[in-house]
Amino acid sequence: MxxxxxxxxxxxxxxxxSQGHIKAAMETAFQAENLTPPAPEAVLGIVGLSLNVAIAQLAPELDEKAVGRIVEAYKGSFSTMRAADMPSxxxxxxxxxxxxxxxxxxxxxxxxxxxxxxxxxxxxxxxxxxxxxxxxxxxxxxxxxxxxxxxxxxxxxxxxxxxxxxxxxxxxxxxxxxxxxxxxxxxxxxxxxxxxxxxxxxxxxxxxxxxxxxxxxxxxx
Incomplete structure (x- = not known):
């Protein structure tokens, strides 16, 4: 056998x-903290990492609490897209x-x-x-x-x-x-x-x- x-x-x-959704959610999350969103190519470069690790790599100057807020804003943006029935x-x-x-x-x-x-x-x-x-x-x-x-x-x-x-x-x-x-x-x-x-x-x-x-x-x- x-x-x-x-x-x-x-x-x-x-x-x-899923790049369209990922880039849009990341832009929304950074804007929620009044931060300039990372370049699209930088965002795609961290796809695959766990979200907190990815955010920390995109914005290493941020402290843990700020990273956590961006993570939650990113999740919220993705939830909105899911609610709109927009699968990648x-x-x-x-x-x-x-x-x-x-x-x-x-x-x-x-x-x-x-x-x-x-x-x-x-x-x-x-x-x-x-x-x-x-x-x-x-x-x-x-x-x-x-x-x-x-x-x-x-x-x-x-x-x-x-x-x-x-x-x-x-x-x-x-x-x-x-x-x-x-x-x-x-x-x-x-x-x-x-x-x-x-x-x-x-x-x-x-x-x-x-x-x-x-x-x-x-x-x-």
Whole structure:
């Protein structure tokens, strides 16, 4: 019998294109503190980190209380967008690939995201994706990426060994997290960090349709 395999997906910048919402929420949050919002490219550079860590990196001069207020304002802005039923769109090919991988009895899928539990639930429910994932790791319960805690928890929950698991993501944080946990890594070129920052990836793909073949190559070694 084949060993179980696990494919762990990042969410923002990998499964869904959430940059519009992220940039808008960050701008609103900084303006609530009468601060100049960070440049859009700086905001995209911290996507994937837990929110408090991300804010602290964007504005290192702020104290902990100010960071906390911006975090809450950001969450409030995102809640407003959720209430308006404005889910971030899936990337082209994402749903087809998830459907295809789900046909394999020996392949399990999960997510490891800097999103909160509430934020992840909104995306999964909006796009009908919850049926695909047997393990869901969110920022509420783990240290920020690139700490390997999320991947380690996904392995423990599924019983899959690290050598049979692969982390899929668009940022250097995802690749470093996967490597720290001892799993394979696949970077995606359509996300927020750019291919030039995915040097820690074992493989880099530029379209979703390339993922199944890449996974086969990884697991055939």
């Amino acid at each position: 084949s060993a179980l395999r696990l494919v762990i997906f990042d969410v923002d910048g990998t499964l869904v294109d 769109p899936l990337y082209p090919g994402a749903l087809d690939v998830l459907e295809g991988l789900a046909q394999n009895d020996d392949v399990l899928m999960g997510v490891a995201t800097g999103k909160s539990r509430r934020g992840l639930d909104h995306i999964l429910d909006a796009h009908g994706l919850k049926r695909f994932f047997v393990t869901e790791q969110v920022a509420d319960h783990h240290p920020s990426k690139p700490h390997p805690s999320m991947v380690q928890a996904a392995l423990a929950e599924t019983g899959v060994s690290a050598r049979d698991a692969v982390m899929i993501g668009d940022t250097s944080f995802d690749m470093d997290m996967g490597r720290a946990a001892g799993v394979g890594t696949v970077g995606v070129g359509w996300g927020y960090h750019g291919v030039e920052r995915l040097t820690a990836a074992d493989h880099v793909i530029d379209e979703f349709q390339a993922l199944p073949g890449t996974l086969e190559r990884i697991w055939s070694v």
